[in-house]
Amino acid sequence: MVKATILLLVACAPLLALGQEQQPPVTTSVVVPVVGSTDGPGDMRWRTDVFLRNDLRTEATVSLALPTAPDQPAVITTIPPGQTVSFPDIVGQTFGMDTVLSPLVIETMG
Secondary structure: OEEEEEEEEEOOOOOOOOOOOOOOOOOOEEEEEEEEEEEOHHHOEEEEEEEEEEOOOOOEEEEEEOOOOOOOOEEEEEEOOOOEEEEOOHHHHHOOOOOEEEEEEEEEOO
């Protein structure tokens, strides 16, 4: 089995300016050009594992979406401070889809 592993760091926090009110939370977006779960030549299975790490001191809420997959599925997860979450075979296991290739849009939700 062949797989692609992608490590993305989630690092987004509200910005504070000295002497000013708290600014609205910052949303960060990352697009992974292609993730998938599909058969390849020679009976190989191609899949994408994704790891997200929160290097902040606060919990991060993250949305993951497959914009070109049927029904454009999305999931939302929270990542505790200093922790990493893993999504082995993100398309097959997390989204429950087979033979799909799509970009992956990852957004922190403030």
